[in-house]
Amino acid sequence: MQPMSCGRSENLDRQVSIQRTLAVPAIFLLSTIRTIAYCGVDENRAIWGKALFFETRLSANGKISCASCHDPQRAFTENKASSSDIEGRPVHRNSPTLINAAHMDVLTWANPLLRKLENQIIVPLFLDTPGEMALIRVWPKVRSEVLAQPPHIGMFRAAFPEEKAPPDTQHLFAALAAFIRTLVAFDSPYDRFLAGDKKAMSEESLKGRDLFFSTRTACGECHSGILLSNASKSEFLKSKDPLSPSPARDGLGQIIQFAHNGLYNWDGNGGVPAKSEGLYEFSGKPEDRGKFRIPSLRNVALTPPYMHDGSIASLEAVIEHYNQGGLNKCKAKRKCKAAPQKHPSIRPLNLNSTEKRSLAAFLRSLTTSTPPRPN
Ligand code: HEC
Numbered sequence: 007m008q009p010m011s012c013g014r015s016e017n018l019d020r021q022v023s024i025q026r027t028l029a030v031p032a033i034f035l036l037s038t039i040r041t042i043a044y045c046g047v048d049e050n051r052a053i054w055g056k057a058l059f060f061e062t063r064l065s066a067n068g069k070i071s072c073a074s075c076h077d078p079q080r081a082f083t084e085n086k087a088s089s090s091d092i093e094g095r096p097v098h099r100n101s102p103t104l105i106n107a108a109h110m111d112v113l114t115w116a117n118p119l120l121r122k123l124e125n126q127i128i129v130p131l132f133l134d135t136p137g138e139m140a141l142i143r144v145w146p147k148v149r150s151e152v153l154a155q156p157p158h159i160g161m162f163r164a165a166f167p168e169e170k171a172p173p174d175t176q177h178l179f180a181a182l183a184a185f186i187r188t189l190v191a192f193d194s195p196y197d198r199f200l201a202g203d204k205k206a207m208s209e210e211s212l213k214g215r216d217l218f219f220s221t222r223t224a225c226g227e228c229h230s231g232i233l234l235s236n237a238s239k240s241e242f243l244k245s246k247d248p249l250s251p252s253p254a255r256d257g258l259g260q261i262i263q264f265a266h267n268g269l270y271n272w273d274g275n276g277g278v279p280a281k282s283e284g285l286y287e288f289s290g291k292p293e294d295r296g297k298f299r300i301p302s303l304r305n306v307a308l309t310p311p312y313m314h315d316g317s318i319a320s321l322e323a324v325i326e327h328y329n330q331g332g333l334n335k336c337k338a339k340r341k342c343k344a345a346p347q348k349h350p351s352i353r354p355l356n357l358n359s360t361e362k363r364s365l366a367a368f369l370r371s372l373t374t375s376t377p378p379r380p381n
């Protein structure tokens with residue numbers, strides 16, 4: 007099958023057909039978004055990618071698949087603060103949603119260099135320390151005894167008709183990436199409201215929307231655009247919501263994609279707990295300690311616990327964190343002053359309990375009623 011062309015009308019039909027084949031419930035997407043979402047996805051690759059996503063034999067111990075940490079019932083996340091690798095060792099990161107992950111400009115919590123799904127997938131699949139799946143240890147055997155056998159070989163041939171050899175690593179990456187590109191959902195009450203259904207959102211959640219996009223809370227300056235994340239691709243940064251402010255920029259005029267949101271000030275001097283260095287691991291700049299990618303808030307009600315290390319259990323607790331101007335947690339247990347690199351928009355908000363409830367109601371209105379459930 008040919009990769010999908012990017013012509014508008016033909017594309018919409020093909021998108022619906024891909025969703026049917028994958029048994030993803032039809033979702034009433036805004037047509038422009040849907041066009042971007044599926045443009046270029048090869049249906050047969052997505053079908054094989056789906057099978058690979060649930061294949062536990064791709065892990066060194068035969069027990070872990072991508073879905074172990076990205077559970078379709080939880081918007082493709084895991085209900086654990088930190089994922090564990092095949093030896094049960096923590097990977098020190100909370101598993102992020104894969105819905106709309108194809109539209110993020112930077113991937114994972116804090117790696118500014120990972121921008122393509124095909125490249126990101128190498129990490130859980132092949133790396134050994136930590137070894138989320140550690141396929142490297144058993145690759146020759148899996149290649150000949152699993153991937154070159156039914157049912158995989160048939161799906162591989164359909165996905166890559168020109169290839170004669172048994173499946174190779176780049177085919178796995180391409181097929182899994184194609185599947186992830188089909189995981190899009192834009193039918194939340196908030197989307198329906200923006201599309202003109204004025205009854206789609208409750209009064210309470212509309213008040214929360216006003217607060218979220220206000221200069222008082224500044225939430226929308228970091229969680230901006232269609233995905234409510236400054237770290238999404240540029241075509242998703244322009245929101246249909248007239249209240250949504252433009253994304254915050256740094257001194258050089260660049261959109262801020264990574265920020266310190268006041269979670270830690272471990273040593274009282276801007277330090278962070280081990281494994282929470284964030285952007286600093288890549289830049290080596292002290293002011294980048296504890297800076298993480300601004301996550302999308304779509305489907306956030308389905309994805310507890312929260313933050314890069316899953317250290318906040320509920321949406322209410324997240325709102326309390328922001329209300330206090332950041333938890334600013336420090337080693338010494340007493341409340342520390344804020345870290346110097348904390349973003350200035352994170353400051354005490356003095357929200358009353360009605361306002362806190364409204365904000366939570368708005369975050370809950372971002373849940374798609376038909377998250378893609380490929381089964
Ligand atoms: C052991 C748990 C685990 C397994 C297994 C796993 N992942 Fe992940 N995944 C994670 C965690 C944790 C992150 C965040 C990593 C980070 O920030 O460094 C992540 C991040 C991702 C991202 C980036 C999403 C984004 O918004 O940036 C993608 C895409 C992804 N995983 C796909 C996959 C695929 C495909 C597989 C199977 C080949 C897989 N994962 C297997 C835990 C897992």
Ligand code: HEC
Nearest residue numbers: 223224225228265267298299300301312313314328349351
């Ligand atoms: C300065 C930018 C910034 C502002 C302003 C901001 N956030 Fe965040 N938000 C972030 C970053 C960065 C993270 C991830 C931090 C981490 O993992 O350590 C985050 C995480 C979250 C999460 C957890 C998402 C998940 O999947 O774990 C929620 C919910 C959230 N923010 C809601 C809000 C709300 C509500 C407001 C306003 C009261 C707000 N944010 C204001 C940058 C910001």
